Amino acid sequence: MTKTRVFLHSAVAVMVALGICGQPELKAQDAQSLKAGVVRVGEADATPDDGFDAAASMYQGTVVVGVQPPSYTPATWPCGGGGSDSACSSLQLGGLVIPFPLQVITSPADGGEIVWTFTTTSASGTADFKVTITQGTKTVFTYPATFAVSANGVYYGFVGGSIFSGAARGAATAKVTTTVGGKTISGKTTIHLK
Secondary structure (H helix, E strand, O other): OHHHHHHHHHHHHHHHHHHHHOOOOOOHHHOOOOEEEEEEEEEOOOOHHHOOOOOOOEEEEEEEEEOOOOOEOOEOOOEEOOOOOHHHOOOOOOOEEOOOOOOEEOOOOOOOEEEEEEEEOOOOEEEEEEEEEEEOOEEEEEEEEEEEEOOOEEEEEEEEOOOOOOOOOEEEEEEEEEEEOOEEEEEEEEEEEO
């Protein structure tokens, strides 16, 4: 009887402490379930040596936030057609499966999967990516990564398993920044956390 009473008092003390102090903040980098990658899915038709905007070296495509895929092994999405990804091998080359873009995220604790596309013309080498979710001046998620890219490529990138630490209800901005050889591109989208 005394052990049960001590256990109950301890449980109440923990609940009171968390209620007063708040739950500990989980940083996105500490989450064990984060998955990230960059995949080349095709060739770019425009090359800088044909007079087409040679100074740009790369172009930002779309940025979406959607639901987590059911599986990353093999990846359910994102995945490219033409046989490069087993889950999408039935799609023709040039097709891309991404999560349905959500403008309202109902559970910031579950986060979502951030997917973006970009094209390189002359950019090649090490690409530094940074994915951030902000609400005003507060950053609720950040994930930096480095991947190799080559010239004349069409790519998609993704970060899944994100948790928006300390997020409040309201609008948030998802931004992806890519830097290769001193050139930087970025794209963003607005989401609403419920």
